[in-house]
Amino acid sequence: xxxxxxxxxxxxxxxxxxxxxxxxxxxxxxxxxxxxxxxxxxxxxxxxxxxxxxxxxxxxxxxxxxxxxxxxxxxxxxxxxxxxxxxxxxxxxxxxxxxxxxxxxxxxxxxxxxxxxxxxxxxxxxxxxxxxxxxxxxxxxxxxxxxxxxxxxxxxxxxxxxxxxxxxxxxxxxxxxxxxxxxxxxxxxxxxxxxxxxxxxxxxxxxxxxxxxxxxxxxxxxxxxxxxxxxxxxxxxxxxxxxxxxxxxxxxxxxxxxxxxxxxxxxxxxxxxxxxxxxxxxxxxxxxxxxxxxxxxxxxxxxxxxxxxxx
Amino acid sequence: xxxxxxxxxxxxxxxxxxxxxxxxxxxxxxxxxxxxxxxxxxxxxxxxxxxxxxxxxxxxxxxxxxxxxxxxxxxxxxxxxxxxxxxxxxxxxxxxxxxxxxxxxxxxxxxxxxxxxxxxxxxxxxxxxxxxxxxxxxxxxxxxxxxxxxxxxxxxxxxxxxxxxxxxxxxxxxxxxxxxxxxxxxxxxxxxxxxxxxxxxxxxxxxxxxxxxxxxxxxxxxxxxxxxxxxxxxxxxxxxxx
Amino acid sequence: xxxxxxxxxxxxxxxxxxxxxxxxxxxxxxxxxxxxxxxxxxxxxxxxxxxxxxxxxxxxxxxxxxxxxxxxxxxxxxxxxxxxxxxxxxxxxxxxxxxxxxxxxxxxxxxxxxxxxxxxxxxxxxxxxxxxxxxxxxxxxxxxxxxxxxxxxxxxxxxxxxxxxxxxxxxxxxxxxxxxxxxxxxxxxxxxxxxxxxxxxxxxxxxxxxxxxxxxxxxxxxxxxxxxxxxxxxxxxxxxxxxxxxxxxxxxxxxxxxxxxxxxxxxxxxxxxxxxxxxxxxxxxxxxxxxxxxxxxxxxxxxxxxxxxxx
Numbered sequence: 070x071x072x073x074x075x076x077x078x079x080x081x082x083x084x085x086x087x088x089x090x091x092x093x094x095x096x097x098x099x100x101x102x103x104x105x106x107x108x109x110x111x112x113x114x115x116x117x118x119x120x121x122x123x124x125x126x127x128x129x130x131x132x133x134x135x136x137x138x139x140x141x142x143x144x145x146x147x148x149x150x151x152x153x154x155x156x157x158x159x160x161x162x163x164x165x166x167x168x169x170x171x172x173x174x175x176x177x178x179x180x181x182x183x184x185x186x187x188x189x190x191x192x193x194x195x196x197x198x199x200x201x202x203x204x205x206x207x208x209x210x211x212x213x214x215x216x217x218x219x220x221x222x223x224x225x226x227x228x229x230x231x232x233x234x235x236x237x238x239x240x241x242x243x244x245x246x247x248x249x250x251x252x253x254x255x256x257x258x259x260x261x262x263x264x265x266x267x268x269x270x271x272x273x274x275x276x277x278x279x280x281x282x283x284x285x286x287x288x289x290x291x292x293x294x295x296x297x298x299x300x301x302x303x304x305x306x307x308x309x310x311x312x313x314x315x316x317x318x319x320x321x322x323x324x325x326x327x328x329x330x331x332x333x334x335x336x337x338x339x340x341x342x343x344x345x346x347x348x349x350x351x352x353x354x355x356x357x358x359x360x361x362x363x364x365x366x367x368x369x370x371x372x373x374x375x376x377x378x379x380x
Numbered sequence: 381x382x383x384x385x386x387x388x389x390x391x392x393x394x395x396x397x398x399x400x401x402x403x404x405x406x407x408x409x410x411x412x413x414x415x416x417x418x419x420x421x422x423x424x425x426x427x428x429x430x431x432x433x434x435x436x437x438x439x440x441x442x443x444x445x446x447x448x449x450x451x452x453x454x455x456x457x458x459x460x461x462x463x464x465x466x467x468x469x470x471x472x473x474x475x476x477x478x479x480x481x482x483x484x485x486x487x488x489x490x491x492x493x494x495x496x497x498x499x500x501x502x503x504x505x506x507x508x509x510x511x512x513x514x515x516x517x518x519x520x521x522x523x524x525x526x527x528x529x530x531x532x533x534x535x536x537x538x539x540x541x542x543x544x545x546x547x548x549x550x551x552x553x554x555x556x557x558x559x560x561x562x563x564x565x566x567x568x569x570x571x572x573x574x575x576x577x578x579x580x581x582x583x584x585x586x587x588x589x590x591x592x593x594x595x596x597x598x599x600x601x602x603x604x605x606x607x608x609x610x611x612x613x614x615x616x617x618x619x620x621x622x
Numbered sequence: 623x624x625x626x627x628x629x630x631x632x633x634x635x636x637x638x639x640x641x642x643x644x645x646x647x648x649x650x651x652x653x654x655x656x657x658x659x660x661x662x663x664x665x666x667x668x669x670x671x672x673x674x675x676x677x678x679x680x681x682x683x684x685x686x687x688x689x690x691x692x693x694x695x696x697x698x699x700x701x702x703x704x705x706x707x708x709x710x711x712x713x714x715x716x717x718x719x720x721x722x723x724x725x726x727x728x729x730x731x732x733x734x735x736x737x738x739x740x741x742x743x744x745x746x747x748x749x750x751x752x753x754x755x756x757x758x759x760x761x762x763x764x765x766x767x768x769x770x771x772x773x774x775x776x777x778x779x780x781x782x783x784x785x786x787x788x789x790x791x792x793x794x795x796x797x798x799x800x801x802x803x804x805x806x807x808x809x810x811x812x813x814x815x816x817x818x819x820x821x822x823x824x825x826x827x828x829x830x831x832x833x834x835x836x837x838x839x840x841x842x843x844x845x846x847x848x849x850x851x852x853x854x855x856x857x858x859x860x861x862x863x864x865x866x867x868x869x870x871x872x873x874x875x876x877x878x879x880x881x882x883x884x885x886x887x888x889x890x891x892x893x894x895x896x897x898x899x900x901x902x903x904x905x906x907x908x909x910x911x912x913x914x915x916x917x918x919x920x921x922x923x924x925x926x927x928x929x930x931x932x933x
Binding site for chain 3: 434455475488492
């Protein structure tokens with residue numbers, strides 16, 4: 070999971086252009102920036118664990134977004150039966166999802182690690198389907214929300230009001246990013262995981278328990294989704310297909326950032342979020358915002374392949 | 381022979397991989413009907429040269445002419461159809477196919493035959509290289525059979541120029557002798573052959589002329605007897621304990 | 623080959639004895655069969671496409687809208703659906719057929735997403751999220767005629783699939799799937815064949831989509847681009863066995879009938895069982911029913927052979 074080094078020239082021009090663009094957008098469409106940052110942070114928060122699994126275990130988990138749904142419903146259920154605040158329930162939901170992830174890995178994912186790509190994708194596709202339908206069966210397709218008063222907190226700049234709760238996504242995304250980087254760079258276990266991602270065979274030779282690392286990384290990834298689940302519940306309605314769009318968005322960000330570049334995911338998330346918010350802010354064209362995402366996804370993958378190097 | 385235009389001309393060929401220069405400013409020609417030997421220690425750039433000339437890699441710089449035509453920008457399949465073919469040092473059979481079907485692929489697409497004629501052609505070529513068990517799956521083929529299959533596939537497309545990339549490696553003495561005869565037969569049928577080989581006896585036995593590569597450059601060129609006594613060649617090989 | 627002929631013969635005899643409900647079930651099975659075959663044909667080149675539903679939807683819209691706006695004969699409009707899907711596939715193929723593996727798979731999925739967003743947002747033309755309805759369905763909804771229509775489409779797909787298996791195309795695409803380097807060194811124009819197969823299979827998907835839309839006289843983003851048209855055919859191919867004509871045929875009949883039964887038996891949650899089937903197949907029967915039968919046949923043959931030797 071090495072940070073990819075960009076070439077000298079790009080190193081300065083790209084961020085500079087980004088900052089200029091950001092300032093311009095902020096002047097003309099301040100809310101697009103605010104909403105975009107909020108939404109983009111959430112994308113990044115959910116995408117980082119997907120990229121972690123993809124980078125280290127080498128599995129694209131198509132059920133990724135559905136774990137978000139599962140986590141949110143568990144938090145909802147906890148809230149309804151005990152009144153526990155969704156934010157506090159993260160401390161239960163995340164470990165619970167960690168265990169679910171570990172179980173699923175043991176029973177299913179570990180069996181297809183060497184199988185053809187098709188089998189890996191279909192397995193997680195199948196799991197996604199089961200999760201969605203089980204949730205549909207238990208909680209029906211009726212949207213659910215919880216109400217907590219802090220979630221509707223808002224602030225205003227120059228007569229323009231916006232919700233402040235969603236900035237918690239940014240905090241969480243940055244927090245998870247910092248912790249993951251600390252883990253991968255400065256702990257024994259993290260360094261071992263890093264080595265496995267770089268070269269699983271070599272890692273095995275030097276005595277790293279690759280199976281255990283895979284299990285751990287997969288479970289951690291699902292666990293992190295639990296954090297996002299608890300965070301979104303106070304502000305969003307949940308339904309059985311609530312999380313599934315996040316799977317592709319997460320893959321999109323991972324592809325944009327380049328494999329192994331966790332910090333890049335945050336930047337990509339912000340860029341995508343702002344892009345979508347911009348389109349949404351155009352009168353009469355709000356429905357087209359998904360095009361931004363699909364377009365970016367296709368463009369990123371194709372351009373990367375033309376350069377001769379896959380993500 | 382010397383007065384005819386060369387079948388292959390390589391001009392100032394350079395191939396870089398990132399910072400590594402695998403082929404460094406190579407220029408040489410190959411005459412129609414010749415058997416050219418390319419030798420050199422491991423990592424000298426022999427296989428990279430094969431890959432660049434057969435079209436798997438684009439050169440970083442330089443040009444390649446085949447029968448007077450500039451083929452530098454052509455894809456591998458186009459060069460195959462023009463008449464450049466090659467074997468793979470690490471054999472690459474199509475695992476789902478039988479030996480015969482593997483050879484048929486290049487008769488079908490390299491030579492552009494229809495199914496029936498491709499099958500006939502594949503049978504002929506297999507017989508030519510001494511393959512007997514044609515309908516066996518790849519898993520049950522021996523190393524010798526796979527090597528022969530590589531050659532048969534390279535021939536089935538009807539090439540004018542063939543690269544044989546270490547087809548003798550890993551064979552015993554009898555097998556090697558059989559293979560040498562096969563290569564002589566190929567050459568006698570009018571096909572120009574470039575032999576890339578580690579086994580010096582083979583080079584001595586087969587080639588009209590030898591190019592010695594070291595770190596991507598030509599360090600010696602001439603008949604086997606000429607180059608084998610040059611100090612650069614000896615030291616390049618001594619560094620590699622051969 | 624005999625088995626395929628037997629299946630085709632059964633298909634011919636079926637409407638003579640079956641009532642409207644079994645006919646309807648079989649029509650659905652045949653729809654999925656054609657989609658599954660087309661998906662499998664692409665897979666035979668080594669390229670995993672997730673664009674099945676996308677081109678199906680394009681065909682649906684093209685067929686329905688040409689009938690609606692231009693008054694085109696429904697049967698001709700189905701053909702137009704195929705042509706339209708083929709043209710789009712041809713244009714897109716240039717950009718995306720250089721991609722491999724996961725990147726091709728995700729890009730085709732994203733393209734299907736783009737089609738959906740476009741269909742949903744071109745309100746005046748496509749009817750937006752509500753879609754468009756024709757005054758009457760094809761053949762006025764006569765189930766026998768609809769059956770024959772779908773049967774012909776499926777039969778056509780079987781023929782194309784067999785053509786792929788029996789001509790030089792098989793040599794080209796099998797070689798490409800196994801080893802692209804060997805393939806191009808043997809003179810195969812990889813890109814040309816990928817483009818050819820992509821266009822042909824997309825055309826089939828377009829025709830199937832057109833037939834489906836005309837069958838109901840209705841098209842909407844949710845129905846035309848439904849992930850069912852992506853997932854179920856894949857599951858069916860996988861269940862039957864990939865890289866063959868027979869596999870998708872067997873798989874679609876078995877899973878199609880089974881899912882209909884499950885739908886009756888468990889109106890809610892039958893998709894869970896479907897998901898479980900996919901997961902189970904990936905884990906325990908990765909070569910499908912056909913692969914399993916072959917294995918059993920091989921075993922009994924060697925056993926019989928052994929006995930003969932003893933005599």
